[in-house]
Amino acid sequence: GQSLEQPSEVTAVEGAIVQINCTYQTSGFYGLSWYQQHDGGAPTFLSYNALDGLEETGRFSSFLSRSDSYGYLLLQELQMKDSASYFCAVRDRGDSWGKLQFGAGTQVVVTP
């Protein structure tokens, strides 16, 4: 089976940097994804890491260490619009159907 752990809430001020950690346990690992969801909205894809290292997309970066079963999402130059829930999700290599297992989500609160 799979399990994912991420913090439930993080609060930071505008302009700051926030790191959301995600640790996972899977029987076989294929990749780690991150999704953003605003209140009342649909999840939207942010990033995907299949290999170790850092992937950068604008103000957001995602990191993966497969040996540590650990990844993080880094939000830089925080803006008010970044207030949302952020979910990590893993796909198990043993699962040929492409199913994603989602974490419970981290609520990011950005204050002025």
Next chain:
Amino acid sequence: NAGVTQTPKFRVLKTGQSMTLLCAQDMNHEYMYWYRQDPGMGLRLIHYSVGEGTTAKGEVPDGYNVSRLKKQNFLLGLESAAPSQTSVYFCASSLTLAREQFFGPGTRLTVL
């Protein structure tokens, strides 16, 4: 492109009633998914499909049925609604098994 659309957006049912949620995508994606999301929780996979005419069970399939008669449509049925099925239902689709899933806006279902 409309992307992924869901109907209806809101629905209130009485215990024991049945209903069908419709998901449509215009991106020619092979893979489609139904998730439910409960307050403070991540997304849990109900059923999914890897192509027209194929469906499979996800993490929480009990009480639901699905059909994928056309590639662009994925239907989720509740045979006899229960209060435990009060939730927000999201449909998603993806081109490949991997990375990015595109989500619809969600259906907010209340079962009294």
